[in-house]
Amino acid sequence: MKDKKTGLIQTLIGAIILVIGIVLCVNTYIVKGNKAYAFSLLVTILGIVILIAGLYRTFSKKERKPVDAKVIAQAALCAALCYVGATFIKIDIPVGTERTMFHFGNVFCVLAALLIGGEWGGLSGAIGMTISDLSTAYVTSAPKTFILKLCIGLIVGFVAHKLFHLSKEHSAKYVTVATVVSSICGMAFNIVADPVVGYFYKTYLLGVPQDLAKTLAKIGAITTSVNAVIAVIVASIIYLALRPAMKKLNMLRDL
Incomplete structure (x- = not known):
């Protein structure tokens, strides 16, 4: 139960970071090729990774060691x-x-x-x-x-x-x-x-x-x-x- 609660929190954090990354990508795309655009892409990727990890932890039936x-x-x-x-x-x-x-x-x-x-x-x-x-x-x-x-x-x-x-x-x-x-x-x-x-x-x-x-x-x-x-x-x-x-x-x- 505690693990699933942690997974839900992780999923929420991942979703927030993903949204922030997407917003940053949209706002920096017009000047693509600069450092800000690269950072926004990286934030988006990190959001996706954290989101997937959170979903896995939430719905996985295997006991985590x-x-x-x-x-x-x-x-x-x-x-x-x-x-x-x-x-x-x-x-x-x-x-x-x-x-x-x-x-x-x-x-x-x-x-x-x-x-x-x-x-x-x-x-x-x-x-x-x-x-x-x-x-x-x-x-x-x-x-x-x-x-x-x-x-x-x-x-x-x-x-x-x-x-x-x-x-x-x-x-x-x-x-x-x-x-x-x-x-x-x-x-x-x-x-x-x-x-x-x-x-x-x-x-x-x-x-x-x-x-x-x-x-x-x-x-x-x-x-x-x-x-x-x-x-x-x-x-x-x-x-x-x-x-x-x-x-x-x-x-x-x-x-």
Whole structure:
């Protein structure tokens, strides 16, 4: 009963934030492409996420288990690493008035999903890299970043823990294959989704000219592919190195 009451409050808060976001979008659309419009889109997305979470909590018949403090701490650490990877370990590539970049943010998003599951891993990547966008010249990309990084985490987590059951006991070879395949699935999605979503997002929501948006999408496809290869290799190496020690210390989440 208490959980449903909390869910109703969360649903109400989500609905209010969503309405505020929509109102802000309408009021800033006329000058689309600026920071205010990007912030309004982000507020709208956050409202939708909170609303869906509240509805799920309200109508779900499953008993909710308290979240382990270790998971929250690990998620916060991964979010911080995603922020550092996207903000400081990067190479910017100017394209006209816009820009794209090579970065290490995806490495820690994939690693988070492997370590703590798709939901927490996706949120870590989404929050960490969205904050990075909001605090740098990529502020108008923040809403797109939030959605895509969340999806990366969910996909990697689903393949790793729902299909391969990676957190269970397996042979070293099985763990290696499962880790690499899971990472590839998440990054394969990003290689396709990032330039495609980026094109429509910049053209129809931010008002970027179509020719420039196409150029950005083509260059973005290259940088995204390079970022994907780096993420698969580095995240897999780090996870395989951390896994035995974390399992020994009982810090590896059982999913």
